[in-house]
Amino acid sequence: xxxxxxxxxxxxxxRDLVLQQLLEHIYLSLLPxxxxxxxxxxxxxTATRFRWLRGLLLxxxxxxxxxxxxxxxxxxxxxxGTGITSPVNVIVALTLYTATLLVRxxxxxxxxxxxxxxxxxxxxxxRPLARFFAVELPLAVPVLAAGARVASVSNISLVSVGAxxxxxxxxxLFTKGFEIDYLPPIIIGILLTLILALIVDLLIVLLRNMLTxxxxxxxxVGGGS
Amino acid sequence: xxxxxxxxxxxxxxxxxxxxxxxxxxxxxVYYAVLAVLVASAVAVPLGLFVGHTGRGAVFVVAISNALRxxxxxxxxxxxxxxxxxxxxxxxxxxxxxxxxxxxxxxYAGVQDVDRGVIDAARGMGMTGWQRLWKVExxxxxxxxxxxxxxxxxxxxxxxxxxxxxGLGGLGRILLSGQKTYKFEVMLGAAVLIALLAVVLDQIIAxxxxxxxxxxxTVAAKAAAPTRGGK
Numbered sequence: 001x002x003x004x005x006x007x008x009x010x011x012x013x014x015r016d017l018v019l020q021q022l023l024e025h026i027y028l029s030l031l032p033x034x035x036x037x038x039x040x041x042x043x044x045x046t047a048t049r050f051r052w053l054r055g056l057l058l059x060x061x062x063x064x065x066x067x068x069x070x071x072x073x074x075x076x077x078x079x080x081g082t083g084i085t086s087p088v089n090v091i092v093a094l095t096l097y098t099a100t101l102l103v104r105x106x107x108x109x110x111x112x113x114x115x116x117x118x119x120x121x122x123x124x125x126x127r128p129l130a131r132f133f134a135v136e137l138p139l140a141v142p143v144l145a146a147g148a149r150v151a152s153v154s155n156i157s158l159v160s161v162g163a164x165x166x167x168x169x170x171x172x173l174f175t176k177g178f179e180i181d182y183l184p185p186i187i188i189g190i191l192l193t194l195i196l197a198l199i200v201d202l203l204i205v206l207l208r209n210m211l212t213x214x215x216x217x218x219x220x221v222g223g224g225s
Numbered sequence: 226x227x228x229x230x231x232x233x234x235x236x237x238x239x240x241x242x243x244x245x246x247x248x249x250x251x252x253x254x255v256y257y258a259v260l261a262v263l264v265a266s267a268v269a270v271p272l273g274l275f276v277g278h279t280g281r282g283a284v285f286v287v288a289i290s291n292a293l294r295x296x297x298x299x300x301x302x303x304x305x306x307x308x309x310x311x312x313x314x315x316x317x318x319x320x321x322x323x324x325x326x327x328x329x330x331x332x333y334a335g336v337q338d339v340d341r342g343v344i345d346a347a348r349g350m351g352m353t354g355w356q357r358l359w360k361v362e363x364x365x366x367x368x369x370x371x372x373x374x375x376x377x378x379x380x381x382x383x384x385x386x387x388x389x390x391x392g393l394g395g396l397g398r399i400l401l402s403g404q405k406t407y408k409f410e411v412m413l414g415a416a417v418l419i420a421l422l423a424v425v426l427d428q429i430i431a432x433x434x435x436x437x438x439x440x441x442x443t444v445a446a447k448a449a450a451p452t453r454g455g456k
Contacts, residue, residue: 063424066379066420066423066424066427067420067423067424068379068382068383068386068419068420068423069383070383070386070387070397070400070416070419071386071400071415071416071417071419071420071423072416072420073416074400074412074413074415074416075413075416075417075420078227078228078231078409078413084404084409084412153291153294153295154294156295157294157295157296157297157298160297160298160299160300161297161298161299161387163299164299164387164390164401165404170297170300171297171299171300173300174297174299174300174303175299175303175390177303177307178303178306178307178390178391181307182307183304183307183308186300186303186304186307187304189297189300190296190297190300190301190304193295193296193297193300194292194295194296197295198295
């Protein structure tokens with residue numbers, strides 16, 4: 001079995017293919033993660049500001065998240081006018097999934113900021129926008145990171161489905177392997193997907209720890225009292 | 226333009242008959258999804274109850290559930306078909322493997338989340354381990370357990386569509402045949418049907434989820450609300 005994988009990878013053509021699809025896979029899964037985060041934060045903020053939007057937004061997010069990826073990859077080009085094999089479809093679809101996953105945590109996190117903290121920031125002269133970036137958003141980082149971990153795993157696994165409608169990524173190794181009845185590309189594809197998911201997960205945890213130094217300081221202060 | 230073509234296709238009576246008609250494909254889709262979720266529940270619910278009740282193997286359950294979530298569905302079904310041969314069962318095994326983690330973690334989390342005070346009270350009333358499990362832990366765990374089944378159904382409905390690539394029946398077959406014949410309106414029609422099916426099934430389970438919440442829990446939540454607000 002592992003010998004076969006070695007044989008497969010010993011061909012420079014196959015190595016190039018695997019590497020190229022891996023890079024495409026990283027691009028197609030991580031760009032939507034960042035874009036989805038950038039969409040979810042203002043949406044979540046708007047939902048906390050305007051009560052009537054809250055239900056609409058969260059309900060809409062729920063329904064959108066229910067739509068299977070293969071269906072969304074086909075429906076999106078009809079709506080936004082891209083070609084069926086355009087990578088833009090996957091990027092937009094996964095951005096939507098990421099945003100729908102993150103909107104609720106953003107709303108919950110913003111609503112969980114204690115009133116006295118907000119009041120203190122106002123008293124210190126923070127204007128609403130500055131206060132949002134300096135106080136409320138940093139406090140939401142742990143919740144956002146938890147949501148981003150779920151979204152990154154789900155994105156990395158979903159990009160593969162794009163291979164069915166002719167979009168690149170590691171999914172291409174599955175369709176190719178199946179067509180020529182050959183296991184090594186499929187096993188390599190699955191392993192690389194799992195390793196990629198693990199590495200991205202670790203990176204998000206690292207980033208979260210870097211962005212939440214205040215939490216550990218807070219813990220020390222709390223422990224001392 | 227493309228949407229009106231799709232509506233023409235969807236409203237053409239000829240597409241609603243025969244072994245490749247829409248009703249047959251919807252039936253297949255639901256059948257495979259329900260079968261996979263039932264078999265997965267038969268494995269995951271008892272295991273989740275055991276782990277939640279005894280606390281043994283909790284780390285293992287969480288780790289396995291997280292790792293399996295990253296598995297690419299297309300990779301899994303192609304792998305099983307190449308390993309075990311063409312047919313429904315190899316694909317179904319892949320579907321079952323994908324449905325186990327959400328049900329397992331939902332069941333485990335449901336039992337795990339039961340208020341310790343409630344369990345102590347049950348113990349104090351003289352309930353045995355089995356009685357505590359069936360009369361206290363299971364009813365209290367039901368909302369999260371069904372939540373797990375709900376995610377599993379979503380995952381499996383999506384994967385049945387993908388598994389059309391390896392020959393499984395269901396609405397994905399219509400989508401892929403539309404692709405082969407360059408009929409985008411057929412692909413789009415199938416995609417819309419898959420989306421509708423997923424949303425409808427999800428709403429049905431959401432309704433079940435609301436129904437099975439034990440009355441006691443709702444009453445307790447209402448009774449607790451004012452005191453919590455007062456804190």
